[in-house]
Amino acid sequence: MGSYRLHPPQSGLAWEVADVKVLQQRLLAGTHAVVTGAGSGIGQGICVRLAELGAAVTGIGRTDSALQRTAELVARTQGNFQWFSADVRDCAQVRSVISEASAELGMDLLVNNAGGQFYAAADEISDKGFRSVVDLNLNAVFTVISEAKQFLARRGGSIINISLSGVERGSVGLTHSLAARAGVLAMTKTLALEWAHLGIRANCVAPGVVISDSLPGAIASDLRDRVVPESVPAGRPTPTADVAELVAFLATPAGRMITGQLLQIDGAAHLGRGLHMVDNWPPGEEGGE
Ligand SMILES: CCCCCCCCC/C=C/C(=O)SCCNC(=O)CCNC(=O)[C@H](O)C(C)(C)COP(=O)(O)OP(=O)(O)OC[C@H]1O[C@@H](n2cnc3c(N)ncnc32)[C@H](O)[C@@H]1OP(=O)(O)O
Numbered sequence: 001m002g003s004y005r006l007h008p009p010q011s012g013l014a015w016e017v018a019d020v021k022v023l024q025q026r027l028l029a030g031t032h033a034v035v036t037g038a039g040s041g042i043g044q045g046i047c048v049r050l051a052e053l054g055a056a057v058t059g060i061g062r063t064d065s066a067l068q069r070t071a072e073l074v075a076r077t078q079g080n081f082q083w084f085s086a087d088v089r090d091c092a093q094v095r096s097v098i099s100e101a102s103a104e105l106g107m108d109l110l111v112n113n114a115g116g117q118f119y120a121a122a123d124e125i126s127d128k129g130f131r132s133v134v135d136l137n138l139n140a141v142f143t144v145i146s147e148a149k150q151f152l153a154r155r156g157g158s159i160i161n162i163s164l165s166g167v168e169r170g171s172v173g174l175t176h177s178l179a180a181r182a183g184v185l186a187m188t189k190t191l192a193l194e195w196a197h198l199g200i201r202a203n204c205v206a207p208g209v210v211i212s213d214s215l216p217g218a219i220a221s222d223l224r225d226r227v228v229p230e231s232v233p234a235g236r237p238t239p240t241a242d243v244a245e246l247v248a249f250l251a252t253p254a255g256r257m258i259t260g261q262l263l264q265i266d267g268a269a270h271l272g273r274g275l276h277m278v279d280n281w282p283p284g285e286e287g288g289e
C-alpha cells in the first residue's frame with residue numbers, strides 16, 4: 001500500500017461553480033441574530049448572509065469604523081443590521097449590550113465569533129499572554145452565553161461557537177488558544193445537555209484556513225499558495241461564504257436535532273498534516289520569513 005500524499009484538486013468539480021447560497025430566500029425572516037466580532041472577516045460574512053436571509057442582525061465589536069462597514073454591506077442586501085461597540089472581555093459592558101439588543105427582539109441565534117490569538121511556543125507565553133487569549137476565546141464566550149440565555153430561551157435559540165479546525169489535536173504555537181477552544185467545546189456539549197429542554201441548541205463550527213481581508217497580504221498569499229496545498233487534503237482554503245451558510249443552516253428548523261456537535265468545515269484539514277508540520281509556518285519562526 002502506498003503512502004498517503006496530497007493531490008492537487010481536480011479541475012471541473014461540480015461544486016467549483018456552484019453557488020454556495022443554497023438556503024431559501026427570507027428563510028430567517030422574523031428572527032434575531034447576535035454576532036460578535038462583526039466588523040471583519042468571518043463575522044462580517046456571517047452578518048451579511050444572515051441579514052440577506054431576513055434575520056435582524058446585531059453586530060458587536062470594538063471598532064466603530066469596521067462595524068459601520070458591515071452595516072454598509074448589509075444595507076446593499078436590504079437587510080436589517082444594528083451594531084454596538086463593546087469589548088467582549090468586559091463583562092459588564094457586553095452583558096449590557098446583549099440585554100439592550102435583545103430585550104424586545106429576543107434572540108434566535110447567537111454566534112460567538114470574536115476571537116484570535118498570537119502564535120508562540122508554550123515557553124514564550126507569559127502568564128498575562130496566556131490569560132489574555134483564554135479571556136477572549138473562552139471566558140468571554142461564557143459571559144456572552146450566560147447573558148444571552150434568557151433571550152434564547154424565549155423561543156428556543158441556537159448558539160454557534162466559532163472554533164478552530166483541529167481543536168481536538170495539538171498544534172504547535174497554539175497552547176493558549178487550543179486550551180481555550182477545547183474549553184469552549186466542552187462548554188458547548190454541556191450546555192447542549194443542560195438547556196436542551198429549553199429548546200436551546202449549542203454547536204461549534206470550526207473552520208480550516210479562511211483567507212480573509214484581515215490577514216496581512218504576505219501571510220494570505222503564503223497560506224493560499226503554499227500552506228493550504230501542503231496541509232489541507234481538499235487543497236483549498238475554507239471560503240467565508242461556506243461558514244456563513246452552515247451557520248445559517250444550523251439556525252433553521254432543519255437544524256433542530258443538531259446539538260452538542262463540533263462541525264469542522266475544513267476540507268479534512270483536521271485529518272491531514274497540521275499547519276505546524278508545514279515548513280516555515282508560522283512565518284517568523286526559525287528559518288521562516
Ligand atoms: C489542523 C490544521 C488546520 C488548522 C486550521 C486552523 C487555522 C487557525 C488559523 C486561525 C486564524 C485566526 O484565528 S484569525 C484571527 C486573526 N486575529 C487575531 O489573531 C487577533 C488576535 N489578537 C491578539 O493576538 C490579541 O493581541 C490578544 C493577545 C488576544 C489579546 O490582546 P491584549 O490587548 O490583551 O494583548 P496585549 O496587552 O497586547 O498583550 C497581552 C499579553 O500577550 C502577550 N503577547 C502578545 N503577542 C505576543 C506574541 N506574539 N508572542 C508572545 N506574547 C505575546 C503580550 O506580551 C502580553 O503579555 P506581557 O508581555 O506579559 O505583558
Ligand SMILES: NC(=O)C1=CN([C@@H]2O[C@H](COP(=O)(O)OP(=O)(O)OC[C@H]3O[C@@H](n4cnc5c(N)ncnc54)[C@H](OP(=O)(O)O)[C@@H]3O)[C@@H](O)[C@H]2O)C=CC1
Pocket residue numbers: 036037038039040041042043060061062063066086087088089113114115116117136162163164165206207208209210211212214
Ligand atoms: N481566519 C482563519 O483562518 C480562521 C479563523 N478562525 C476564528 O474565526 C473567528 C474570526 O476570525 P477572522 O474573521 O479570521 O478574524 P478577524 O480578526 O477578522 O475577526 C475577529 C473579530 O473579532 C473582533 N474582536 C476581537 N477581539 C474582540 C473583543 N475583545 N471584543 C469584541 N470584538 C473583538 C475583531 O474586531 P475588533 O478588533 O474591532 O474588536 C474582529 O472583527 C476567530 O475566532 C478566529 O480565531 C477559526 C479558524 C480559521
